[in-house]
Structure formats: C-alpha cells, structure tokens
Amino acid sequence: MERTNISAEQFFILLFVSRISAAISLNAQYTGGEDLLDSAASCLLAMLAAGALSLPVWLALRLGGGKSLPELAVEGGWLGRLVPLYYLVFLVLAGGSALGLFQVFLSDAMDPDFSTGWVAAALLGVALYGAFRGLETIGRCGVCVFAALVLGGALVFGMAAGRFDPDNLEPLFYHGLGQTGRGFPLFLARTSIFAELGILLPQVKGRRALGFGGWLAGTGAFLAGLVLLTAGCLGRYASTQNFPVYVLASLSQVRSLRRLDAVFTGLWMMGMILQLASGLYACRVCLSALGAKKKGPDWTLWLAAGAMLALALFTAGSGGFQRLMLNPGPLAWWAAGAAALVPLIALAVGSRRGRAAGKKEKR
C-alpha cells in the first residue's frame, strides 16, 4: 500500500472525532431504561475493555514489522485473506449503520421535506472525496473538525449546562446492573477503532501508545461527561426520547438564538463524514492488500461507498433491517472479533509464512 504518514496526534484526534460523533447519536432505544446515569459507567467500562481488547492489535503490529494487519495476514495464504475480508465487512457494516442511524435521526427528529437518502448520499460523497485524497487529508481535516467540535460543543453543552439539576440524577446502579450491561455493548459497538488501528496504525508516526492512551481517557471522559450532563439536565424525560443528546441540544439557547440543535446536527455530520472517510480509506487498504497491490484501484472506494450507502438506505427504509443494523449486540461482537481474534490470526498465519520463507532462504 502506498504510504502517507500522519502524526499520532492527528490520527487519534481523527478517531476521537469519529467516536464522539457516534456518542452524540446516543439512542435511548438501545441504551434503554430510565437510569441513564448508569450508561456513564457503561461507557467507562467499554473504554477499559477497548484498551484491553486492543492489546492483540498492538502485539500483532509490533511483531508485524511495520506492516498493517491485512498486509501481514495475506502473506499467509488463503486463510490470511480472511483478515482483510473480515475488516472490510466490519468497516462497511460500521459505516452503513452509522449512516443509517443518522438517516433515522433525520426522519425522526427533523422530518425534512426531502428524502434523507440525499443527505446520506451527500455525506458519503464528501467522505469518498476525502478517502480519495488520502489519510493525510482526512487527518488534517480531523484537526479542523476537532476545533469546531470543541467550540460548538462548548457552546451547545455549555448553554445546556444551565439546566443541570442534581436532583435529576438517580443513584448509580439503583435498579441493578441491567442498564450498565445493556450500555456496554453499545459503547463498544459504535466504533471501528479496532479495525482502523490494525489497518492504519503503521501509517502513523510519533507517540502512538501515548496517543491511544489519550484517546481512551479523552473519549471515556467526554462520553461519561455527556451522559452525566444529559441525565442531569433531562432526568427521566431522557428515557422517553429517541435521541436524548439531541433533545438536550435543542433546549439550549443563547439569548434570542434558539434551537442550537442545528449546531449539534452539524457537529454530528462533520464527525460522521470523517468516520466514513477513514473507514473508506481503510477499506481501500484492505482491498489493495487482497489484490497485493501498492494502491487499491479507485473502483474499490466506489464499491465500499456503494455498499455503505445501500446498507444505510435499507436501514432507514426497513424496520426489520433497522433492528438488525442498529442493534449493538452483533456489531459489538464484530468489534470484539476485530480487536482480539483477527490480529491473532494475522499474526499466526503471517509469521508462519514468514518462518517458512526464512527457512527456504537458509536452504
């Protein structure tokens, strides 16, 4: 794969922005229950789990000699080819479900007078452009969006903080651990970071481990803070809303400027475009590893984007598909597989082949 390097700061900021966009799409249907505060514990647990689950990725990359996991795995023959395929499917599923959720949100909360499919197509179009320009472009754009996120988030949630009432907070685990258990897979599922680490980390230079630590801590803190704020501002009302964070944003106002939900939606969109762009770029890396080419042909990006769009449209259009795609359970398993299982396979088949090649050379 043709390499363009980005710094660890850019990479983890990019992942942070992508992850946050998934966080602000928090859907009460899947977090469930009235004890929203318990979800804060879920997200902190999910972040700890993410740290632990990613260890195989780090190990495989360390032993992989600067190659991405798909590149390492395909050296091991047909079994190794399953690794980029797995990542590919996972990335398309993650992208498609994120886009589908956004469409559901648009139809549900905003009810625009045009098809939400056009918005999804436009977002994917922008993401596709970013993926064509490469990781360097996406990483730099991530920094700009991060700045917008900090400013916009401070405005929206800062204004909303005025409504915070500690009486709205239920004691943690008041109704047992059910809510925490339901929230845990949700926070784990709504990220493709494990796949992106395995695919893109070799293109990242600088203090990667520190960046990852910062990402875990920052994302965990932000998510927990957001859940706390939402629970404190909305109380039990949050559980009646499909998108409680959005409701929180729509209640914010700065003097005569009302309905700051537009800012919120904008931030969500920006983050999602970056999530889709980095996902598409990672798909290209997987496809180029499958084809043993330096750079995957352009049609690979079109193909991945088309698949994501189709999934999103089906998700938004069909209730059954929606339950399947937005249910955090299956995606969480995919994520866990991408984190713990796939790197080990890549390492096993890749190093076996490497040893075989080494022996052949000795002879």
Place this chain on the structure above:
Amino acid sequence: MEKLSERLGENKRWLQGRFENAMDFMMREMELSGTEAALFALDGLVSKQTVTLSILNPLMEAGPLPGRGPELLGAIERTVLGSVEQKRESRMDQLLLLLMSGFAVLCLDGCGEALVFGVQGFDTRGPDEPQNEVMQRGAKDGFTESYQNNISMIRRRMKTTALKFEKAQVGGQSHTPLALCYLEGVASPRILEQIRERLKTYDLDTALGAGYLTGFLERGGVFSGVGVTERPDVVCGKIEEGRVAILMEGTPTAILVPFLFVENFQTLDDYLTRPFYGTFIRWLKYIAFFLSVFLPGLYVAIATHHPEMLPEALLLKIAESEAQTPFPVMAETLILYFLYEVLREAGLRAPRSLSATVSIVGGLVIGDTAVSAGLVSAPSLMVVALTAIAGYAVPRLYEPLALLRLAFLLAGNFLGVWGVTAGLVLLVMDLCGTDSFGVPLLSAASPFSGRLAFRDVFVRAGWRRLAHGGVRVQQMPGSREMGE
C-alpha cells in the same frame, strides 16, 4: 542557418528574409576601414538617439582600424564602442531573440560573430500605486510591465548579494523572459527545482500575463497555492520568508510560491499597524470570508427548510417580505446574485465614463425599484449585498468565492443546513488536501502548530515576537521538507 555566416551578404539576406513584411526592421549599411558592415535593429524597441550617439557616431568618426574580419571586430569592441551592455554572439536564434528584445546587432563582412548592444528605448509606464492592492500606510509604488524595472525595485529594497534573479523564458513564440527572484540560502532548493521543472511544462506559444503561468504552477484545489502581488515591498517580505517570486516581462504582477491560504488574509497594512489592530483586522477578514461564502446558502437553507432556527421577530419580518414577492427565496437570491455579478462585470469592463451610469442603474433600478415593485424581498437583497461587500474584504479570494457561494446556495436550497455542512467539510477537506510546492495550504492551522498559529495566523504578534523564532515557508508544519 544556425550560425552567423562570415559573408555579410548572406547574413543580410537571411535576416531580411526572416523579417520580410516587418516594417519595423531597420538595417543601416556602412563601410568601416574598407570592410562592409551593417547595423540591424527593430524600430520602436531601440532608442534611435542612443544608437546614433553611442554606436553610429563613434563608428563613423573612428579613424582607420587595423585588420579585417574578427580582428577588426575586436578592435571596434576594444577601442571604438563602449556600451554597458555589449557582447558577441554567433547563434542566429539568439541574435533574433536579442533583436526582438531591443538590442542592436553589428555584423561585419568576413566575421562569423556579431556585436550586440543593449540600446532598448521602448516606452514603459512609470511605477504607479497598485490598483488592486491598495494600502493605507504602505509604499505607493507598484510593479510595471517591464520586469527589469521590477527587478530594480526589489533590488533597491534588498541590498544583499544573496538576492538572486535567475533568468528563464517561456512561450514557444513569445519567448517571454522571466526572473526567478529568491534569497539564496533562504529559499528551498527543492522548491526552486520544482518551479524550474514546472516551468519546463509550459507549452503555450505566448505568455501574456501572470495567469498564463499560474495555471502551470498550481496543482488542483479550490484555492490556489500560487499568489500574485503588484507590490515590490510584498515581494521582499515574502522572499525573506523563503518564498520565490516570479517576475515576468509584460505584466505588472509578480507570482509568489509557495502561497498559503492564510496569506490571502494578510496585507502589508497588518504589519504596519499595531498588533492588536492587525489581529482585529485579520479576524474581520476571516469573518468576512465566512459571510461571503456561507451567508447566501445559510439564508436560503434556513428560510426554506429550517425557519424554526430564526428568532421569532426576524422570522416574521422575513415571512412578511417573502409573502409580497412572486419568487421563492432561492430564485430571488439567485437572480439577485446573477444581477450583482453582471453589474460588477459591467462596471469593470465599461469605459470609465460609463461606470457611473452603470452604478446608478444598478443601485437605483435593481436595488430600489425591484424591492419597491415587490419583485424581490429586502432581506434577500440585503443578504446578497452583504455577501458582495464581505467578498471585497478578501479581494485575493474573489474568484473562488464567487463560485463557492453559488455552490453553497444550491446546497442550502436542496439539502438545507445539512447540505451547507456537507459542503463546508468538503471545502475543508479540499483545503487540507491541497499543498503548494509541498507545503500544506492550511499550515500552521492544520497541521497545527500553536507557536506559529498564534504568531501570524490567528493573531498578528508584535514585531519583537515576529523578529525571533520565525520559520521559513518550507519549514512550516507538514511540509515535505519537515515531514508531518
């Protein structure tokens, strides 16, 4: 015929053949110490007075000179003629080029070399205040069409031997001379080499303006990585930061590379005022840029799809105005925008005597009558007018702005604020993905460097701070020479 012949007759016939039907071709035949000679020049390009006083009179008044052919030429060169710009030349293509550049050529019978003299005498415009880069406190002289004059303007400001003017040439037919101006040891050799390489790709026959060349220097992107200026002081400031200026004959504009996005917002006046005011003006320009790009799109998006975002009082005002007009918001904004662009173009191209008429017609008929007749609403008119004025705060970006605001207008109409947001990210992505000769266009904002961003991007630091710890353009974060 590649080399000059030793026979004067042959040379005369060859040159006359080349300049057949060219009434400005002049030939003065004479005899010097018994040897036939001829002086060639092009009327209008040489100063006849200089030719007469510096060449013809000394030759005629010279006594008998020793030898014939090359020996005679040597004697003339050493003892008779003493022009500052004087050299020997034997290649015919070079002689043609020199003739067309205002040189006089002296050929002798029996000699395969000619003496050429720089006796240019064409009229050039004196340095005026630049029309497109007006400064409040800066110098009032701007570049002219003569690149040699422009070189002297820079040299007068930079008295250092590190200042180099490297000669080059473009245009298959025009052979337009140009100079790469840079500070040796400051400019990046890699960037210089890239410029030379890109200039080699110039395959047009003529080069009639800086715009011809910029097309071959820039590489994609909505915003150009190539800047232009009409001011010698700006060139001096830029080359001191490691940039390269290209001065081209026939154009009063210097090309600057690499050129970063933030430079579109910087003017010399920023640095001639106190830092807090410079910073204030810088932010005014950033805001004006955002207004100019996004205001029409946001207005159409909000008025059409998300009226709930507006405060009630404003919403009622807009709704009231819109109720009295026959067109939807999008159509009237689009119509007004096109009318504005037509008026602008007409004002620009019309003879000066008619400009006032164009303004009156535009201001009164379009502005006043259209609103009072109920054809367009006052808020739409105000939005377009504000957009137009904001665009002039950043004149360097006018071209991309004119098209971007149209694109955002359409995006806002079809997809509401989501379309505008998607467009914004697309624009940022394009900016982030574009570089100018290996330097990211958005550096030092992204890739971010706090030290540099809070020095001359988000704020204009004071001179004491600017004087220390600055970096050259090739050392900006993310540039190819620095790595990410």
